[in-house]
Every structure is written in structure tokens, then in C-alpha cells.
Amino acid sequence: MKLFIAGLDTETNTFSPIQTGLEAFSENLIAYGDATERPLNCCSSQMFVWRNAARENGWAVIESLCAVAEPGGKTTRAVYESFRKTIVDDLKAAMPVDAVMLALHGACVADGYDDVEGDLLEHVRQVVGPDIPIAAELDLHCHLTDRMVANASMIAAYKEYPHTDIEIVAEQLFRLMERTLAGEVRPVMAVYDCRLVSTFHPHKAPLRGIVDRMKAIEGQDGVLSVSFGHGFPWGDVADVGAKMLVVTDNDPQMAARIAEKFGREIYDAREEMRHDYLTIDVALDQALAARSGPVVLADVSDNAGGGAPGDSTFILRRIIERGIEDVASCLYWDPIAVRMCREAGEGAKLDLRIGGKVGKASGDPLDLTVRVRRIASGITQRFGPTPLSIGDAVWVSAGNVDIVLNTLRTQTFHPECMTALGLDLATKKIVVVKSSNHFRAGFEPIASEILYVGAPGALQPRFDELPFTKLAKPYWPKVDHPLMDQG
Secondary structure, eight states, X not given: OEEEEEEEEXXXXXXXXXXXXXXXXXXXXXXXXXXXXXXXXXXXXXXHXXXXXXXXXTOEEEEEEEEEOOSBSOBOHHHHHHXXXXXXXXXXXXXXXXXXXXXXXXXXXXTTBSOHHHHHHHHHHHHHOSSSOEEEEEOSSOOOOHHHHHHOSEEEEOOOSSOOOHHHHHHHHHHHHHHHHTTSOOEEEEEEEOOBOSOOOTXXXXXXXXXXXXXHHTTSTTEEEEEEEOOOTTXXXXXXXXXXXXXXXXXXXXXXXXXXXXXXXXXXXXXXXXXXXXXXXXXXXXXXXXXXXXXXXXXXXXXXXXXOOSOOOHHHHHHHHXXXXXXXXXXXXXXXXXXXXXXXXXXXXXXXXXXXXXXXXXXXXXEEEEEEEEEESSOEEEETTEEEEOOSEEEEEETTEEEEEESSOOOOOOTXXXXXXXXXXXXXXXXXXXXXXXXXXXXXXXXXXXXXEOOSSSSOOOGGGOOOSSOOSOOBTTXXXXXTSOO
16 A cells, blocks of 8 residues: 655634744644654644554554644745645656645635635646545534535544644544545535534533534444534635534445534524633732632633734733732743843843734733843643744743743644742732633642633634635624524
């Protein structure tokens, strides 16, 4: 057997002011055939699973491009088309192959391409023909499109958020491919559109129970895989929204029934799953009233993991204005401020302008007199089992408020992005993190309480107000009953 593997992963916030070009990919990963021999990330780790499993079977493995960028605005047309050409040319050179497995995101938009993954899968299908199985693993924040389903043989998305099961799903997808090649199963897929645009948290009921039941039926009675694609709300594309995907063994009617069953269950629980986001001052008041700390405040609107700049100052400004102490806050993407601190050196006291640099969603910069506590390079933070770089980092303090600035735009995943600098979070009353939910895996064990804050920013959680121009179907929460109102 000969297996062809490749990866292309970035999440596109079409409302973001940040272009995703070659530099954005370069500072994360662009690997031409050797990604699985480098330090792994969320995309290359899937390819690592597939490569090792295939080699254990004695299969030949052809590894092509793996390109990963931090979420941002649209990928430039030239960059996407160049990546697509590399993958397609490598595939043509590798032909004949027995199978193709792709590590993708599912919500990538490029200039001229609203459905990058569907376009790439279509090009791959044109090369291999109708009979060669093609598998794709997607982030659960994906746009599940008809074009993807038409050109892939099987698709599976992660089920957990935070994404602690990326490698688990990769292994499951490989075993499904293995059975397909052996002639044991013939995968077919069906999708159900839930007509919901929101964020969903599998760690909480009722979704926790639904996800557990999705897992329980996989491998039973011809059900091969069940995925809930949450959708990525900040993508202005026709296919935005939550959808259920089911893969069965050559039974499309059963796949459709099960997809609708789970999809309807999620739809019926939509109000129960509605998430409350606090205003800045209400969140600070609740944190100050807590009996113990640290209380973790999630700045969901400035999450770089959703394409936001990661340099807004709205929450930090109110903390300073209110004179709140015993606070730590991270990560602020501010290469200019980091450079100034490096030049000044550890222990230096200086006037520093922090954040507010990228655009209107970043707010105004904040001018503070700070002490440089620590300057470091090479610090990583865990995303699941994978260590991810934060670039160069500086810990500064303004009175009793500690701030971590860094040079590589990324969301906050784990406390070690602060503790590695020497910060003791156990002494803090409040810890502010720029993240939507991935931070939970690392911060929940140390937090006395977690609060989600709907501050101003590029990732607004008011889903009924998002300025969609391409979504033609009614959706909740824009309308109360979108399945009834679809006409």
C-alpha cells in the first residue's frame, strides 16, 4: 500500500484586519515533506500519527506539504494557490497511490476561495480518480460544505474543545481508512444543517452528554464516525453554521437519520447552550467578590486563536483605572514593546506604550510606567500534548499588575506561558487570558472560578449582530426558530 499525506491548517476570520500571507505561515510551519520530523503542532501531529501507523503496516508513505498559520484574516490568493500546487504536483508525482489522508482545518478562506478545503479536496479527487479513498480530519470549528463531502470519502472532526483529542481522532480515521482499503467497510456520509451560529462548549451539559453518546455509537451497527461541526461564526461564507456529520458503512439513509437525530437534539437544546458573556466591570466585580483566587477572566473578543489581533487593552485599562491589584494578564502581541524592554534590560523602569496597535478592534494603546521583570526566549505553552512557541516574551509590572508581552501572535493556552517567566499565579486574585476556551485545559486546575468576558474586540460573541453577507438561510440566534422559518 502507498499512502499520501499532507496538511493545510488555518482558521479564517473574514472580519479580521490581519492578512494571512507567507510570513504568517512561515512563523508557524511550512514543511515540504518533513513536518513529521520536526517539532509537532496540531496539524503535523495528525500526519505523524498516520505516518507511523502506515509504516507499522509496512506501507509506503509519501509526505507532502504541511503548512500552518495562526488564525487571522483571509489567506492571500497567491499563497493558497502555491500551496495547492505543491500538494497536487507531489500527488501526481506519487501516483499511483492507494489512499490520501489530509490534515485540514475546515474554515479556511482565501481571496477568491470561500471553501479552501473543498477546493483542495476537489483537486485531489481529480488526480486520484473516483475510486481511491480520501480522508480528511477537520477542526470542529469547520464549515462542512457539500463540496468537501462530495470529494472526500470520509471526514472526521475533533469532538473536544479544548482540542484534547486531535491525535485520537487521527488514529481513529487511520483505522477507518485501513478497514476501507481491506474491503471491510465502504464509508458514506450525510450532513444535517442545525441552522445555528454560536459557540458550543462540550465540557458542559447538555452538549457533554450528546458528545458522549456520539462517541458511544461509533463502531456499532454500521456507524463508523460521528462529528459535530460547531462552525466558525466569524466566517462570512454561505456555509457558516453548526452541522452534524455521520459516516456509515454503505448506508446513506442511516447516516442521514442519525445526523438529523443528533442535529435536532442540539437544535432543541440551543437556548440551554446559550453562553452568557459578562461586561468588563461586572466580571471584575465578581472576581473581586470571590473568596479565593485566582479567578480567571477569559477575554474572548481578543482571542488570536479566532483571528483577533491579541493586543487589545480594554480589560487591562479598566483594571488600571480601578486600581485593582494582584492581577496577571497575558498574552499581548506587541513586538515593539518587547523590543523596547529588551533594549532597556531586566530590572529597568521605563514608560511603555502597550497594545492598541493593529486596528480599531484593538482599542487605544495604554501608556504605563513599568518595571521589566524578566526577558526570555524559547518559552512554549502546551496545546494538548504539543508545545507551542510564544516567541520572545517579556514580563513587566505596573504596580501590582503583571503583564506578559510576546512577539508571536497566539492565544493563551496554558499557565506555563507565565510561570516559565517566573510569575506565581497562586498569589494572584485575577488572571486575565486572551482565549475563548482552549485555556480551560491548563487553567481550570488552578482557577477558583472562570468567567467569560464579552469585551470590545474583533471576536464579538453577539452572533445575531454579525454582518454576514453570504449566509442566505435563517439561523439562530438571529431568529428564534430557524428550522420553522426557512420557508
